[in-house]
Amino acid sequence: MTTTCTRNLRGALCLALATALSGPTLAADHQAELQLGIGRYFFDSDRDLDDANHINLGLGYVLNRDWMLEGRLVDFDADAERGGIDFDGRHYHLDALYHFSPTGKWRPFIIGGLGAVEFDPDNGSAIEETLLNLGVGVKYALSERWQLRGDARLYNSLDEETLDYGLNLGLSYLFGVKPRAPARPPAPADADGDGVYDSVDACPGTAPGVRVDGRGCEVVRPVDSDGDGVYDRRDRCPDTAPRLKVDGSGCPITLTDTVSIDLRVNFDTNSSVVKPEFYAEIKQVADFMAQYANTVVTIEGHTDNRGAASYNQALSQRRAEAVARVLTEQFAVGAERVRALGYGEAQPIADNDTAAGQLANRRVVAKISAEVETQQLR
Structure with missing residues (x-):
């Protein structure tokens, strides 16, 4: 077989x-x-x-x-x-x-x-x-x-x-080895494509479409249509507004500024309920985040030092989450852009031995910043 x-x-x-x-x-x-x-x-x-x-x-x-x-x-x-x-x-x-x-x-x-x-x-x-x-x-x-x-x-x-x-x-x-084709002699180089070989081109780098003479140089006066001081053939940003300052390529020079907004919400003793009087301030944060779509916020909750530290830690977390819920549920900020974090009594900003200091410490705070670009004027 x-x-x-x-x-x-x-x-x-x-x-x-x-x-x-x-x-x-x-x-x-x-x-x-x-x-x-x-x-x-x-x-x-x-x-x-x-x-x-x-x-x-x-x-x-x-x-x-x-x-x-x-x-x-x-x-x-x-x-x-x-x-x-x-x-x-x-x-x-x-x-x-x-x-x-x-x-x-x-x-x-x-x-x-x-x-x-x-x-x-x-x-x-x-x-x-x-x-x-x-x-x-x-x-x-x-x-x-x-x-x-x-x-x-x-x-x-x-x-x-x-x-x-x-x-x-x-x-x-x-x-059946195929014969190799003989190498062709290289054509004379004309890097800028103006019809004048590089070996005799006195003005290399001429822009496409520009009329040149026998030496490869432009025969007409350069034009600056938008008056920004950069000739059209080198201007990467034509039609620039008259008052704007430009760089060597004819494009507006931009400046980067940082804008920010602060949030501060205070709470009653042993409470995580956001009082209506702070809704307007929270809305300002929501409006800021709507204007600058790439921003995210961390809501930080704090307490005074009365009570056990573990209890205060949990209370501060509830306070931060309460403010976060107002942002997401009342003012439609995406939940993925809001983070709540409680710090308990660990970061006081005032003296806990006074009522005023304790009130100041029973707080939720946040700071949001964004970078914006403005164009420089002449």
């Missing part, structure tokens, strides 16, 4: 290789490769075979710049580790090679395929197995038509469930 399948596989491999060789080549610098090489097999210990040297012959057809289809025949002699039996071996397989982008004269590749191996003992019937192989290798360009090639592979027997591996080194000859 194994022998019959292997013979059928051999025919299929030959047919596939013949079909590939009859097809068209696609965007490659050569059409085929003939390789002669040597190598060594390292057999699975279950085979009871000594490692063996081999010679190989391969023919590859280039499908395109990256892919190649290759048929290979390998011949080797192997000795059994016990019994003194000598095996004549033959290995034939059809492989696909994928090449990576070359680095100088080196070009790595991966290879994999399907084939068969035949072990013919000197005193018995031949044994044939179906093999899968997978490996990596590299090619080195010796010249336009000659390459040095090496690869390492794993061979998996589908019949015996063994895993061999091998090393291969060979010399390849390339057929």
Whole structure:
């Protein structure tokens, strides 16, 4: 059964290789490769075979710049580790090679395929197995038509469930090498495209569309349409308003200012209820945040020092969250822009020994700032 399948596989491999060789080549610098090489097999210990040297012959057809289809025949002699039996071996397989982008004269590749191996003992019937192989290798360009090639592979027997591996080194000859087109002499350079070659251009960097003389220089007086002191051909911001100060590119000079708003809300003793009298101040914060869409606010809650520190910490958090709710629920500020944080009694701003100081410390505060740009006047 194994022998019959292997013979059928051999025919299929030959047919596939013949079909590939009859097809068209696609965007490659050569059409085929003939390789002669040597190598060594390292057999699975279950085979009871000594490692063996081999010679190989391969023919590859280039499908395109990256892919190649290759048929290979390998011949080797192997000795059994016990019994003194000598095996004549033959290995034939059809492989696909994928090449990576070359680095100088080196070009790595991966290879994999399907084939068969035949072990013919000197005193018995031949044994044939179906093999899968997978490996990596590299090619080195010796010249336009000659390459040095090496690869390492794993061979998996589908019949015996063994895993061999091998090393291969060979010399390849390339057929159908396409002649390289002769290099064209470089055209005279004209970097600014004014029709005057750089070698004689007395005014390099002329803007597109500007009329020049034989020396490459503008023949008309430069125009400054918006009167900002920068000629139109260099003005990146045409139609600048008359009173605005501009930079060397004709664009208004902008100044960055910081604007800010403070929030301060006081609470009754042991209370986290926001009194209506502070709604107007909270609305001012909401209006500020609506005007400057990128702003966020941290609402900071505080208490006086009466009561346990842990209780005051929780109370300050409730106070901060109460103000945050007014911002989000009453004035439609996005919840993702508001953060509430309680500090308890840890940050007093007044003396806790007086009623006035305690009132000042029972507070929620926040400060929001934003950067705005204004244009500088002349």
